[in-house]
Amino acid sequence: MESFDLQIKGVKKSFGDKAVLKDINVFIEDGQFVTLLGPSGCGKTTLLRIIAGFEKADAGEVILGGKVISRRSPAKRPINTVFQSYALFPHLNVFNNIAFGLKSQKVAKEEIERRVNAMMKITNIVDLAKEMPATLSGGQKQRVALARALVNEPDILLLDEPLSALDANLRKKLQAELKEVQKKTDTTFIMVTHDQDEAIAVSDRVLVMYNGEIIQDGSPEDVYEHPVNRFVATFIGEANILECEKVSDFFVKTAFGELAVDKAPAWKTGGVAIRMEDIHVCTAGENFANNVFDAQILERIFRGDYWELIAELPGANGNQPTQLRVMTDPDEIYNPGDQVKLYMETQYLQVLTD
Amino acid sequence: MASKTKIEVFEGKLTTRKRMRRFGLLLTTPGMLWLLVFLLLPTLFLIVMAFAQRGSYGTIDWSFSLDNLKKLVGFSSFGWSADNLLIIWRSLKIAVITTLLCLIIGLPMAFWIGAHKKNTATLLLALVMVPSCTNLVIRTYAWMLLLGAQMPPTWFARTLGIIGEAESLYPGTFAVYIGMVSCMLPFAVLPLYTSVERLDWGIVEAARDLYAKPIRTFYHGILSQMMPGIVASVVLTLVPTLGMYVVSDLLGGAKFILIGNLIQQQFFGTALDWPFGAMLGIVLIISSVISLIVFKKTGGKSFV
Numbered sequence: 001m002e003s004f005d006l007q008i009k010g011v012k013k014s015f016g017d018k019a020v021l022k023d024i025n026v027f028i029e030d031g032q033f034v035t036l037l038g039p040s041g042c043g044k045t046t047l048l049r050i051i052a053g054f055e056k057a058d059a060g061e062v063i064l065g066g067k068v069i070s071r072r073s074p075a076k077r078p079i080n081t082v083f084q085s086y087a088l089f090p091h092l093n094v095f096n097n098i099a100f101g102l103k104s105q106k107v108a109k110e111e112i113e114r115r116v117n118a119m120m121k122i123t124n125i126v127d128l129a130k131e132m133p134a135t136l137s138g139g140q141k142q143r144v145a146l147a148r149a150l151v152n153e154p155d156i157l158l159l160d161e162p163l164s165a166l167d168a169n170l171r172k173k174l175q176a177e178l179k180e181v182q183k184k185t186d187t188t189f190i191m192v193t194h195d196q197d198e199a200i201a202v203s204d205r206v207l208v209m210y211n212g213e214i215i216q217d218g219s220p221e222d223v224y225e226h227p228v229n230r231f232v233a234t235f236i237g238e239a240n241i242l243e244c245e246k247v248s249d250f251f252v253k254t255a256f257g258e259l260a261v262d263k264a265p266a267w268k269t270g271g272v273a274i275r276m277e278d279i280h281v282c283t284a285g286e287n288f289a290n291n292v293f294d295a296q297i298l299e300r301i302f303r304g305d306y307w308e309l310i311a312e313l314p315g316a317n318g319n320q321p322t323q324l325r326v327m328t329d330p331d332e333i334y335n336p337g338d339q340v341k342l343y344m345e346t347q348y349l350q351v352l353t354d
Numbered sequence: 355m356a357s358k359t360k361i362e363v364f365e366g367k368l369t370t371r372k373r374m375r376r377f378g379l380l381l382t383t384p385g386m387l388w389l390l391v392f393l394l395l396p397t398l399f400l401i402v403m404a405f406a407q408r409g410s411y412g413t414i415d416w417s418f419s420l421d422n423l424k425k426l427v428g429f430s431s432f433g434w435s436a437d438n439l440l441i442i443w444r445s446l447k448i449a450v451i452t453t454l455l456c457l458i459i460g461l462p463m464a465f466w467i468g469a470h471k472k473n474t475a476t477l478l479l480a481l482v483m484v485p486s487c488t489n490l491v492i493r494t495y496a497w498m499l500l501l502g503a504q505m506p507p508t509w510f511a512r513t514l515g516i517i518g519e520a521e522s523l524y525p526g527t528f529a530v531y532i533g534m535v536s537c538m539l540p541f542a543v544l545p546l547y548t549s550v551e552r553l554d555w556g557i558v559e560a561a562r563d564l565y566a567k568p569i570r571t572f573y574h575g576i577l578s579q580m581m582p583g584i585v586a587s588v589v590l591t592l593v594p595t596l597g598m599y600v601v602s603d604l605l606g607g608a609k610f611i612l613i614g615n616l617i618q619q620q621f622f623g624t625a626l627d628w629p630f631g632a633m634l635g636i637v638l639i640i641s642s643v644i645s646l647i648v649f650k651k652t653g654g655k656s657f658v
Contacts, residue, residue, distance in 0.1 A: 054559055075565045087556035091578040100574070101564035152564070 004030045004065045004078075004155035004188065006051070011060035013046055020046045022212040024060070028205075030155075033182050033189045035199040038209035039235065044192045047209070048158050051190065052081050064155060075104075080149035084160040086141045088133040094120075094144050095129040101152040119151040122181060139170045146178070150185055157182075159191040163198060175201050196236040200224060208232050229354045233273040240279070240324045241352075242272045252351075255322045256313035260290045262346045271352040276308065277327040278348035281334065282341040291346065297338045298323070309334055311342060397639070404632040412626035422633040438616070442637065445613040448602075449595040452534040456542035456591045457584065459535065464546035468553075479547060482540050494533050494604045501529050501605075525607030533601040541590040549583025585649045593642045613638055 006028040013021040020043045028034050036044040049055040051062055053074035062070040069077050080101070088097050095116060096103075102112045120126045123143040133141060142162060149157055162178070163171045179202050182189045193199055199206050200220040208216040208223060208231075216228045227233035230241055242259070244252035249264035252272060261272060282292065299310040309326040326342065334340060361368055404422055409415035428434045467478045485493060501507055501524035508522045523529055558575035566574065577584075599614025606612075613634060620631025 052563065054562075074559070074562045075567075079563075081560070081563045083556045083560055085554065085556050087554065087560040089557060089560070089574055089578060091581070092574070100561070100566070104565035104567070104570060148560075148564070 006156060006188065006190075007061075007063040008047075008051070009061045009063060011047070011050060011057045011062070013043075013050065013055065013058050020212050021050075021057070024212075024214060026207065026214065026217070028188060028190065030188055031186055033179065033202060033204045034191070035203040035206050036190065036192045036209055037194070037196060037199040037206050037236075039194055042209040043212040044194075044209045045160060048081075048160055048190065048192045051156070052079055052158050053077050078155040079158060080152050080154040080156075081158040081160065082142075082145045082149050082162050084162070084164065086133075086145040088136075088141060088144060088148070090133055092133075093129070094125065094131050094133070094136070097133065097144055098148045098151050100148060105152075115151050116147075119147045122150075122184060123147040124177075138166050139174060142166065142174060143177075146181065150181070150187070153185075154187065156188045156190060159189060161192055161194070164193070164195070171198070172201075178202055200236070208236070210235075226350055227273055227352065229352050230271050230273070233271075233350065233352060237275055238325070239273040239275045239350075242274065242322070243269070244272050245269050255315045255319040256293055257316045259344065259349065260346050261349050261351050263351045265351045266353065270354055273350040273352055274324075274344055274348055276325040277306075278345070279311075279324060279326045280343040280345070281309075281326060281328055281332065282343050286341075286343075288343050291344045291349075293342050293344075295324070295340055295342045297334045297336050297340060299336055300334060306330060307332070307334070311340065313342070400632045400635055403629050404636050406629040406632075408627040408629055412628070414628055422630050425630055426633055426637065441611050441616055442613055444611075445596060446641070448530065448534065448612060449592055452531065452538060452595045453542075453588055453591040455531065455535050456538050457546075457587060460539060460542040460546050460587060463539075463543050464550045467543075467547055468550035475547075475551075479544070482543050485536070486540050490537060490600055491604070493537065494601055497529060497533050497536070498524055498604055501532065525605060525610065527606070527610070529605035530602050530610060533605045534595055534598065537598070537601060538591045538595055541594070542587045545583045545586035545590065546580070549580040553579055585652065589646060589649050592645050596642055596645075597638050 006026075008024055008026045008028075011021055011024040012019070024043075024047060036047060038044045046055060050057050050070075053069075053072060053076075057070060060070070061068050064078070089100065092100065098116045098119060099112050102115060107115075117126070120129065123146055125140065125143045125147060128136065128140060128144070131140075133144070136144065146162070159178075163174055166174065175198060178189070178191075191199075191202070200223075203220055206216075206218065206220050206223045207214050210231050216223055216232050218226075223232065224236055227236060227239065233239040233241060242254050244254050244259065244265070246265045246268055247253050247258060250260060250262075252259050252261055252265060254272075259272065265272075282288070293313050295311040295313045297309050298312050301308040301310075307328045307330065309328060311324050311326050313322045313324065315321050324342070328334065361370055362374070363369075364374055403414065405418045405420070407415040407417055407419065407421060426438055428436055428438055463482070467475050467482075470478060499505070501522070503522035503524075508517075508524075511517045511523055512519055512521075517523065523532075553576065557579060558571060561571040561575035597614050599612060599618050602610055602612045603615055603618070617631050617634045617638070619625045620627045620634065625631075
């Protein structure tokens with residue numbers, strides 16, 4: 001079977017003297033759901049537009065299935081896009097919007113009918129065929145935009161912040177639908193988003209971008225559990241970052257005492273991240289060999305499905321106290337003023353690169 | 355009466371729909387009165403007058419008949435002539451062609467202005483509007499001089515063999531078109547520019563992404579979005595051009611008569627036949643209203 005792996009080789013792009021993409025190299029396997037995740041201005045949309053052909057790279061190549069496509073116009077690429085604002089044709093009804101690409105390619109009428117109807121079934125919009133875009137809700141427009149792109153059976157589907165305009169509940173629902181459609185059509189999806197929950201929920205692979213570079217590339221679990229640097233640690237989920245000084249390959253010194261880590265830091269001073277759900281509040285009688293610290297609860301915040309505690313760890317050797325965010329189950333009640341012991345298991349302590 | 359009065363909040367006060375409607379009526383009364391006194395009543399008067407007769411020395415003889423309708427289509431005591439119908443036909447033709455020219459010239463202009471930064475675009479738009487601040491008669495006189503026999507445009511046209519050695523650009527149809535287009539262009543450009551400014555370029559990209567060739571991209575990506583602006587532009591050009599008489603009077607020469615000139619002759623000129631002038635006026639109003647309705651229909655609906 002023919003493969004449509006996408007390779008991005010040394011792609012660079014600047015607008016004026018601002019470098020938006022600095023030497024991007026990625027290999028995306030056929031059939032993956034990949035997310036470009038990053039804050040606005042990180043270059044993720046520009047990279048998407050270069051893949052689509054709306055923007056020309058200053059250097060580098062885009063290679064699809066072994067063929068260089070960087071110099072082809074958008075119409076000559078077997079790639080379709082779901083635009084951020086949907087960009088539906090306002091004067092065409094849903095059916096004709098979806099049929100647009102096939103009509104451009106002069107596909108036979110019966111086949112257009114068959115393919116459009118099949119795609120409307122997959123995206124659950126069969127009833128909307130005669131509606132005009134202006135009468136559709138956000139979620140419906142989203143589905144039409146998805147159908148309009150997918151009906152052309154592209155090798156790669158690009159999605160530019162497809163769900164950002166929708167409310168939280170609908171977004172969750174459509175995330176699941178997107179994932180399902182991707183599996184059904186077995187197409188490579190490349191989605192741009194600034195929403196880390198969305199990226200983690202739908203993708204097989206997350207590329208975290210920052211300042212025109214891909215700073216981490218891995219599975220959602222990997223990116224979440226093993227952030228490489230401070231940016232990733234705080235952008236994806238919210239981690240506590242401990243400022244540390246290297247003591248040895250296995251120990252670092254923090255403001256509240258020495259901490260055992262299982263990866264040797266490459267720095268003299270730097271950060272170690274721990275997520276709030278990975279800090280364990282010890283119950284009476286629990287004992288651990290190391291990484292246990294005294295703390296006082298300052299505040300308890302109700303988050304619905306968990307409690308968020310603000311705990312203060314007194315400084316060792318005259319240092320300032322450190323405040324950490326800790327997550328506990330709804331049935332574990334701690335009150336402000338309680339003295340507790342906190343345990344940080346070495347496997348959850350992520351030694352960052354900076 | 356069991357009808358429920360729905361209470362709503364408007365500007366921080368509790369009120370009912372009925373009271374709001376009454377308040378709205380109060381606000382629109384001055385405008386309504388103005389239209390009634392200065393538009394509706396005179397129009398009714400015009401319609402009545404259109405069926406009266408010309409008395410001796412240009413007075414109005416209030417005996418009603420359909421004579422003016424007959425005269426309109428060419429019947430007079432001397433038999434039938436096509437003159438009036440030809441004048442109406444020519445007026446329509448000139449108006450339509452002027453409108454098309456304005457659209458063809460105005461579209462690229464609107465895109466060009468729209469391609470500039472906001473401040474520059476506003477300045478350029480002001481420049482487009484500046485000529486309209488001078489008097490139309492003065493502007494038209496300027497064209498008269500510029501297109502005259504001794505002026506470079508005429509030499510140029512003669513050298514290129516577009517016109518004969520003895521002819522000049524003014525007076526004639528060409529001069530009328532120049533005058534009409536230069537007069538109407540600002541009104542054509544404004545609504546076009548507004549719709550260029552509002553264009554969602556994402557739709558253009560979507561068309562390109564969906565394999566559309568340039569013409570298909572332009573049609574579905576750009577034209578479809580600009581249709582309201584184009585309709586506004588056409589209406590704003592077509593309706594005034596239909597009734598325009600200064601330009602054709604000054605630039606068209608003695609024999610160049612449009613419906614506007616014919617009306618002017620009836621009221622202030624040699625003919626001095628107010629009732630027939632009123633009848634012609636009604637023709638003008640009807641053709642304007644028809645074009646408005648046609649464009650409202652096409653503009654509101656999808657045009658594919």
